[in-house]
Amino acid sequence: MLEKRRVYTFIKTIVDFIGSLLGLIVLSPVFLIIAILIRLDSKGPIIFGHTRVGLNGQKFKVYKFRTMVPNAKEVFDNFTKEQKAEFEKNFKLDNDPRITKIGGGLRRTSLDELPQLFNIFKGDMSIVGPRPITEKEISKYGSNFKKAFSVKSGLTGYWQANGRSDTTYEERVKMDVYYAENRSLLLDTKIILKTFVSVIKRDGAV
Numbered sequence: 001m002l003e004k005r006r007v008y009t010f011i012k013t014i015v016d017f018i019g020s021l022l023g024l025i026v027l028s029p030v031f032l033i034i035a036i037l038i039r040l041d042s043k044g045p046i047i048f049g050h051t052r053v054g055l056n057g058q059k060f061k062v063y064k065f066r067t068m069v070p071n072a073k074e075v076f077d078n079f080t081k082e083q084k085a086e087f088e089k090n091f092k093l094d095n096d097p098r099i100t101k102i103g104g105g106l107r108r109t110s111l112d113e114l115p116q117l118f119n120i121f122k123g124d125m126s127i128v129g130p131r132p133i134t135e136k137e138i139s140k141y142g143s144n145f146k147k148a149f150s151v152k153s154g155l156t157g158y159w160q161a162n163g164r165s166d167t168t169y170e171e172r173v174k175m176d177v178y179y180a181e182n183r184s185l186l187l188d189t190k191i192i193l194k195t196f197v198s199v200i201k202r203d204g205a206v
Contacts, residue, residue: 008183008184008185011185012126012128012185012188015127016120016123016125016126016127017120017121017123019120019127020117020118020120020121020127021121023117024117024118024121027114027117030111030114031114031115034046034065034106034111034114035065037102038065038066038100038102038103041100041101041102041103042069042070042100042102043070044066044069044070045066046065046066047063047064047065047066047115048063048064048066049061049062049063050062050064050134051134051135052132052133052134052153053132053133053134053135053137053138053149054124054125054132054149054152054153055149055150055151055152055153056149056150057138057145057146057149059135060119060124060132061119061124062116062119062124062125062132063115063116063118063119064112064113064115064116065103065106065111065112065114065115066100066103067099067100067102067103067104067106067107067112068098068099068100068103069098069099069100072098075097075098076098079093089169091134091136091137091140091169109199110160110199113155116155117155119155120155124152124153125152125153125154125155126151126152126153126154126155127154127155127156127188127192128154128155128156128157128179128188128191128192129151129152129153129154129157129179130148130149130151130153130154130157130158130159130176130179130180131153131154131157131159131160131176132153140169140173141173141176144173144176144177147177147180147181148173148176148177148179148180149176149180150180151179151180151183156191156192156195157175157176157179157191158175158176158178158179158187158191159171159172159175159176160191160195160198161190161191161192161194161195161198162175162194163198179191
């Protein structure tokens with residue numbers, strides 16, 4: 001079993017490196033178009049890095065296309081009690097006033113996540129794995145945190161391929177643990193294919 005996991009990890013590392021490199025090359029025109037649209041839509045950086053927690057609780061910068069207004073923190077501070085309660089519960093908010101016009105489209109299509117190909121190329125992340133989380137979200141995992149993040153975080157994962165925002169956080173935790181315990185090349189392939197279908201159909205889009 002241990003030897004099988006080592007082979008799996010070795011193959012996955014190679015696939016991550018080659019896949020992210022090819023993705024960055026092939027999608028470079030898409031990166032350029034999105035960068036122009038973001039710049040025309042609002043002021044601020046095109047790509048930003050947000051500190052997240054991944055493999056074994058390690059912190060790293062996750063890269064994303066900016067989807068929020070430059071004064072997002074100020075807008076957040078002015079949230080109503082209801083909005084703050086919703087955000088504290090799910091770490092997301094329906095009709096978030098911080099999201100820009102372009103940002104909404106990027107989130108619905110998951111294109112805002114494309115810069116994470118740089119994270120994969122650097123070795124911070126994998127193509128498939130549990131989504132990296134903020135420090136505040138660790139408490140949501142409780143005793144399951146160590147198991148769920150015993151593997152590298154992913155650009156996509158079992159949770160994203162099975163409903164994304166249509167699932168509760170408790171269900172997300174269970175899915176992350178399931179992936180960590182049952183990861184394999186076959187499961188990774190199924191997740192990637194299912195993610196493409198979900199994105200195209202916009203199932204559970206944020």
